[in-house]
Amino acid sequence: MSELSAVKAALASQTIETPSWGYGNSGTRFKVFAQPGVPRDPFEKLDDAAQVHAFTGVAPRVSLHIPWDRVDDYAALAAYAKERGLTLGAVNSNVFQDDDFKLGSVTHPDAAVRRKAVAHLLECVDIMDATGSSDLKLWFSDGTNYPGQDDVVARQDRLAEALATVYARLGDGRRMLLEYKLFEPAFYATDVPDWGTAYAHCLKLGPKAKVVVDTGHHAPGTNIEFIVAVLLREGKLGAFDFNSRFYADDDLMAGAADPFQLFRIMHEVVRNGGLDPAAQVNFMLDQCHNIEAKVPAVIRSVMNVQEATAKALRVDAGALGAAQRSGDVLAANAVLMDAYNTDVRPLLAGIREENGLRPDPVAAYLASGRQERIAAERVGGTQAGWGA
Numbered sequence: 001m002s003e004l005s006a007v008k009a010a011l012a013s014q015t016i017e018t019p020s021w022g023y024g025n026s027g028t029r030f031k032v033f034a035q036p037g038v039p040r041d042p043f044e045k046l047d048d049a050a051q052v053h054a055f056t057g058v059a060p061r062v063s064l065h066i067p068w069d070r071v072d073d074y075a076a077l078a079a080y081a082k083e084r085g086l087t088l089g090a091v092n093s094n095v096f097q098d099d100d101f102k103l104g105s106v107t108h109p110d111a112a113v114r115r116k117a118v119a120h121l122l123e124c125v126d127i128m129d130a131t132g133s134s135d136l137k138l139w140f141s142d143g144t145n146y147p148g149q150d151d152v153v154a155r156q157d158r159l160a161e162a163l164a165t166v167y168a169r170l171g172d173g174r175r176m177l178l179e180y181k182l183f184e185p186a187f188y189a190t191d192v193p194d195w196g197t198a199y200a201h202c203l204k205l206g207p208k209a210k211v212v213v214d215t216g217h218h219a220p221g222t223n224i225e226f227i228v229a230v231l232l233r234e235g236k237l238g239a240f241d242f243n244s245r246f247y248a249d250d251d252l253m254a255g256a257a258d259p260f261q262l263f264r265i266m267h268e269v270v271r272n273g274g275l276d277p278a279a280q281v282n283f284m285l286d287q288c289h290n291i292e293a294k295v296p297a298v299i300r301s302v303m304n305v306q307e308a309t310a311k312a313l314r315v316d317a318g319a320l321g322a323a324q325r326s327g328d329v330l331a332a333n334a335v336l337m338d339a340y341n342t343d344v345r346p347l348l349a350g351i352r353e354e355n356g357l358r359p360d361p362v363a364a365y366l367a368s369g370r371q372e373r374i375a376a377e378r379v380g381g382t383q384a385g386w387g388a
């Protein structure tokens, strides 16, 4: 696709979901640096998310994380979001911060602990019913630290049983998104370490179960775009958790470490129909802003995803196909590189202006004075954090 009007139409159909935890304080196991103006509760997180949407025009959903975003009345939280032009997106479960889960949650050798974990996952489905969220996002820290610690296949069996219980509880139009991660906090064998394991479970579960590709969850050098292409081919790509990594699960701003990789991923998305709303790929961010100001960092991340998407849309598919069919390796590669090296920022700035937005959302947000306002207003209370 390279026709400008088609590129614009495709860009207009893409929305990006931002993570509630990206607005809170975060850090490493060494230090969490608090920042002025950080939200004290899920409502203030939505206020921040609404700013990202207001300045970019393409971030209308917010992912929740339970228990970090626990409130008494989820319908009220959804209504609060709606008043600000937002909807509540994926509900992220958390079965990794309770002492009982030291040896695992749904794969724990003790059935009582497994029941506790499943109860939490079912609570998340109840929350989806109250918020109107369609996606349940499951990430399990489960795994072992030492060879021989537990039986690998028994743990897969326990996982499959738990997933089937939760899957059976999903209502119409609801989905289960299963996320994989190579390592951390388990250091020897994570129970859902890779896309193959996630795919195998999702395939058995049925059409409501799809795989989440978190771009930070692979071994260095992994060809993530290949995974994306194969999952799309199988109709099993449910969502992205976008972020950047230099080393492990660094959770830096999407597109910061390797914009070319993000472009290659988006090229496979575009090439394989993943941008079509009918494909229902949820483009989410999952990242933390440990040292940089959070709202502008989320805005920058949204822009980076948009830029990679716009470049992918600029790939001349006709020329690429012709070069591929004739075996012209250099020409095929040149088509991709031409698109990657296109400066799409003027195109995106123009689209924003056509939609009544400022061309540079980060500059516009910083000039609005809002960052200083929230720093002055949000004093007292307990700043939101990732609960670690």
Ligand code: PSV
Pocket (backbone or CB within 6 Å): 021, 092, 093, 139, 179, 181, 214, 241, 249, 286
């Ligand atoms: C795990 O590292 C993960 O990527 C999962 O998506 C969690 O829900 C999220 O991070 C929490 O930050």
Ligand code: MN
Pocket (backbone or CB within 6 Å): 139, 179, 214, 241, 286
């Ligand atoms: Mn993630």
